[in-house]
Structures are given as C-alpha cells and as structure tokens.
Amino acid sequence: MTLDDEFSEKAGQLIEAGRFIDSKGWVPATSGNFSARLSNGNVAITVSGKHKGRLSAEDIMLIAPDGTSLDGKKPSAETLLHTALYQRFPDTQAVLHPHSLNATLISKLFKTELVLDDYELLKALPDIDTHETRISIPIFANDQNMHRLSATIDAYMDRRESTYAYIISGHGYYTWGRSVDDALRHVEALEFLFDCEIRLYGALNR
Numbered sequence: 001m002t003l004d005d006e007f008s009e010k011a012g013q014l015i016e017a018g019r020f021i022d023s024k025g026w027v028p029a030t031s032g033n034f035s036a037r038l039s040n041g042n043v044a045i046t047v048s049g050k051h052k053g054r055l056s057a058e059d060i061m062l063i064a065p066d067g068t069s070l071d072g073k074k075p076s077a078e079t080l081l082h083t084a085l086y087q088r089f090p091d092t093q094a095v096l097h098p099h100s101l102n103a104t105l106i107s108k109l110f111k112t113e114l115v116l117d118d119y120e121l122l123k124a125l126p127d128i129d130t131h132e133t134r135i136s137i138p139i140f141a142n143d144q145n146m147h148r149l150s151a152t153i154d155a156y157m158d159r160r161e162s163t164y165a166y167i168i169s170g171h172g173y174y175t176w177g178r179s180v181d182d183a184l185r186h187v188e189a190l191e192f193l194f195d196c197e198i199r200l201y202g203a204l205n206r
C-alpha cells in the first residue's frame with residue numbers, strides 16, 4: 001500500500017469515528033480531535049476548528065512526528081498532546097479526544113483521579129483480562145498552554161507503568177490504541193464506566 005493510500009484509509013477511519021462519537025453527543029460544537037499514525041511515522045490528524053461529526057476528506061491533514069504541518073493546513077490546537085502520546089508509546093497508532101458530558105462531570109466530581117475497579121468492561125482496555133483489576137485515570141487541570149499541559153502529563157506518565165487514558169478537567173479526555181477501532185473501543189468502554197461512576201456517586205451522596 002502506498003503512503004497516499006494509507007493516508008486515505010486512515011482519514012476514512014477518523015471521519016467514521018467522528019460520526020460515531022458525534023452520534024453519541026461526545027464532541028459538541030467543534031470540540032474534540034482525532035489522529036492516526038502512518039507507517040512512516042507521520043500522522044493523519046483533524047484540522048483545527050471543524051465539527052468532528054461532519055468531517056470530510058479535506059479536514060484530515062498530515063503532520064510530521066514533531067507536529068509540523070506537511071500540507072500547509074492548520075492542525076488541531078491540541079496536536080502536541082497527540083504527538084507526545086505517539087512518542088511515548090511505540091505501539092499506539094490512533095489517538096481520540098472526545099469532550100463528553102460524562103468526562104466533564106467526572107472531572108468536577110473526582111478532581112485528581114478516577115479509580116475504576118471490579119468492572120467486567122475494564123477488559124475492553126489493553127492487556128486487562130479480569131474484572132479484578134484496579135486502574136486510575138488521572139485528571140489534570142486544564143491549561144491553554146499546550147507545552148505546559150503536555151509537560152505535566154509527561155511527568156505523570158514517567159512515573160506510571162500503564163496509563164489508559166487521561167482526563168483534562170472541565171474539558172474532555174484522551175485515550176489511544178493500536179488502531180482507530182481499538183481507540184474507539186476504549187472510548188465506548190470509558191464512557192460506560194464514567195456513566196456508572198457518576199450514577200453511583202449520585203446514589204451514594206443523596
């Protein structure tokens with residue numbers, strides 16, 4: 001497959017993922033951004049400012065591994081968060097960033113981390129094969145300065161063996177996977193688990 005074909009294939013997957021994520025209401029207004037890595041290390045990523053549920057082929061662009069635009073288009077304002085994940089995790093091939101209501105609520109309820117354990121759906125995350133697993137999804141303060149935000153996230157990840165996703169407070173979350181489909185499975189599982197935790201919090205704090 002040529003790199004052009006690969007780019008078109010990945011662009012199609014990102015457009016489809018955007019439609020699905022939007023159908024669930026997880027990328028309101030023009031929020032969210034998505035990317036997929038190509039075999040030569042360059043990255044297909046959403047351009048900045050478009051509605052992510054109504055993307056067309058021109059709305060997916062090409063950047064170098066360091067985030068530089070390779071086609072003159074303007075990449076996502078949060079490109080640095082994508083390139084940092086590709087740099088850290090060699091087997092990560094796709095990154096998805098929804099802005100769902102539940103992720104936003106979770107960040108207001110739990111402040112610094114969301115602990116998930118004893119859920120069968122944790123097995124939708126990579127390398128987890130039992131509900132008897134306890135994971136932490138870190139919550140970072142929002143920051144319009146991407147270099148500072150990325151440095152904070154990097155410092156956290158340096159201390160952790162595995163991170164499956166992170167939430168940015170009052171903003172949204174990032175999750176990633178070995179393909180667009182894998183990352184999408186993580187989005188669906190996390191959304192379900194966020195919902196469980198919010199309802200549980202409501203029931204316990206009535």
Ligand SMILES: CSC[C@@H](O)[C@@H](O)C(=O)COP(=O)(O)O
Binds near residue numbers: 031047049075077078
């Ligand atoms: C519409 S507000 C959301 C943006 O500020 C940002 O957080 C976001 O997710 C989308 O930015 P974008 O530059 O389109 O990738």
Ligand SMILES: [Zn+2]
Binds near residue numbers: 033171172
């Ligand atoms: Zn965002």
